[in-house]
Amino acid sequence: DYANAFANRAEIYQKKGDYPRALKDFDEALRQQPTLAIVWNERCWTRAIIGELQAALADCNEAIRLKPNVAATFGSRGFTYLKLGQWELAIGDFNSALRLDSKLPSALYGRGFAKLKKGDLAGGNADIAAAKTVEQNIEGEFARYGLH
Numbered sequence: 001d002y003a004n005a006f007a008n009r010a011e012i013y014q015k016k017g018d019y020p021r022a023l024k025d026f027d028e029a030l031r032q033q034p035t036l037a038i039v040w041n042e043r044c045w046t047r048a049i050i051g052e053l054q055a056a057l058a059d060c061n062e063a064i065r066l067k068p069n070v071a072a073t074f075g076s077r078g079f080t081y082l083k084l085g086q087w088e089l090a091i092g093d094f095n096s097a098l099r100l101d102s103k104l105p106s107a108l109y110g111r112g113f114a115k116l117k118k119g120d121l122a123g124g125n126a127d128i129a130a131a132k133t134v135e136q137n138i139e140g141e142f143a144r145y146g147l148h
Contacts, residue, residue, distance in 0.1 A: 037067035
């Protein structure tokens, strides 16, 4: 009965790309301690990666309800909106993330990606360039998740 141990192991599975095992451990961590906002966020991210988009949104919303000022959680929800093709909502969440952490590379890249999809080439390219100055391989990471 140690929620953090399950959450830590889930993050390792997540990084290895073993999403079913990661989800199982995130589920157990939340069963044991349902107030762990970071675990709700990580499960959101994992579900978004594998395409469980409505469940991902519900997880991100719960994480934000529990702890409303975490840049990464707005970034995860923005990522989910990208996967849904909801560019305005994605941009809104990435803006929220960047207000909390102005150099969060995933939020910069995600916002740039959404801006490009909306036809804002200058704004999109500027955000993507800024993201790459913080994390050079950010484009490859997003491509791995199906956003390219």
